[in-house]
Amino acid sequence: MLVDASRPFRELCRENGIAVTHQRQVLYETMQAMHGHPSPEKVYARVKKKVPAISLATVYKNIHLFVESGVFREVSLHHGSVRVEMNREPHHHMVCSKCKKITDIGEKELGLQPQRKRLPGGFLVERYAVDVIGVCAKCQ
Amino acid sequence: MLVDASRPFRELCRENGIAVTHQRQVLYETMQAMHGHPSPEKVYARVKKKVPAISLATVYKNIHLFVESGVFREVSLHHGSVRVEMNREPHHHMVCSKCKKITDIGEKELGLQPQRKRLPGGFLVERYAVDVIGVCAKCQ
DNA sequence: TTTCGAACGATAACTTTTATCGTTTAGACT
DNA sequence: AGTCTAAACGATAAAAGTTATCGTTCGAAA
Numbered sequence: 181m182l183v184d185a186s187r188p189f190r191e192l193c194r195e196n197g198i199a200v201t202h203q204r205q206v207l208y209e210t211m212q213a214m215h216g217h218p219s220p221e222k223v224y225a226r227v228k229k230k231v232p233a234i235s236l237a238t239v240y241k242n243i244h245l246f247v248e249s250g251v252f253r254e255v256s257l258h259h260g261s262v263r264v265e266m267n268r269e270p271h272h273h274m275v276c277s278k279c280k281k282i283t284d285i286g287e288k289e290l291g292l293q294p295q296r297k298r299l300p301g302g303f304l305v306e307r308y309a310v311d312v313i314g315v316c317a318k319c320q
Numbered sequence: 321m322l323v324d325a326s327r328p329f330r331e332l333c334r335e336n337g338i339a340v341t342h343q344r345q346v347l348y349e350t351m352q353a354m355h356g357h358p359s360p361e362k363v364y365a366r367v368k369k370k371v372p373a374i375s376l377a378t379v380y381k382n383i384h385l386f387v388e389s390g391v392f393r394e395v396s397l398h399h400g401s402v403r404v405e406m407n408r409e410p411h412h413h414m415v416c417s418k419c420k421k422i423t424d425i426g427e428k429e430l431g432l433q434p435q436r437k438r439l440p441g442g443f444l445v446e447r448y449a450v451d452v453i454g455v456c457a458k459c460q
Numbered sequence: 461t462t463t464c465g466a467a468c469g470a471t472a473a474c475t476t477t478t479a480t481c482g483t484t485t486a487g488a489c490t
Numbered sequence: 491a492g493t494c495t496a497a498a499c500g501a502t503a504a505a506a507g508t509t510a511t512c513g514t515t516c517g518a519a520a
Contacts, residue, residue, distance in 0.1 A: 199517060201467060217403040217422050235469040243404060255403035256396055256449065261476060263357040263395035264383060274443045282357050282395065289440060300429055302457035303414045309396065311449040317442035339486055341498060375500040401507060
């Protein structure tokens with residue numbers, strides 16, 4: 181007798197109030213089996229092997245749905261275009277997860293102390309860039 | 321007698337081995353006068369007031385040039401497309417400034433201690449996302 | 461089983477960024 | 491100052507990534 185692998189996904193959907201569709205389920209399982217930080221195109225290429233008729237739009241729509249539901253997370257908040265830093269002082273960022281607004285916070289105010297200069301894999305540290313993800317006063 | 325505001329820019333260009341053009345200089349001065357985290361379009365709109373004939377392509381080309389020269393810095397490294405996180409463990413990222421590769425690093429390995437839950441401006445913290453910017457072993 | 465809103469696929473449209481190319485200009489060398 | 495050449499410019503086409511539209515299909519509740 182085969183294991184019903186669709187059970188956990190059905191529950192996940194019920195918890196988040198989203199419908200269970202075949203595409204959605206295969207997409208979820210495909211993504212779960214991936215590693216690293218895949219782009220929508222990479223996910224599309226992979227899921228297409230199991231559901232050849234799937235549309236790229238469906239992949240995008242469902243990745244957004246998963247991210248909004250908290251099933252998956254974005255690597256870093258995407259601001260639509262390149263942003264240039266104008267603040268010369270050492271600082272980090274507070275990013276509102278609701279309105280996406282970026283506010284600077286001084287290194288000292290954040291209370292982050294210097295870290296190691298060498299990390300696993302022989303990675304040589306230049307600097308630390310901290311994004312504090314949360315909710316700004318206006319959106320609370 | 322007027323101050324020669326172009327002097328520092330000329331020196332900056334000489335240090336970085338880039339030519340001094342009128343567009344480049346006005347762009348630099350315009351950007352210096354801006355605050356926050358402007359997009360190329362925002363910069364373009366502003367610089368166009370002083371050099372109406374400037375092309376958006378010139379703005380893009382020179383923002384890149386400035387970023388490559390270290391004159392300005394990107395708010396966060398731009399990966400061209402949305403990236404989804406597949407690693408369920410609490411972790412952060414090491415980003416190679418040469419090849420742009422993202423490698424995960426566990427929260428414990430990074431040695432980041434818990435921080436405050438409230439920050440200036442009434443910002444409510446959900447989580448910290450740390451990007452360690454540096455050079456990976458392969459690119460060193 | 462029927463029904464209806466949600467989700468789907470195909471694809472056009474939109475946004476952001478890059479590439480192309482003919483013209484102009486900065487800077488080096490007279 | 492005049493000449494030269496590579497670099498930079500402006501206009502714009504093209505590419506890449508993403509979103510919107512719309513007619514069709516499907517999930518799930520009655």
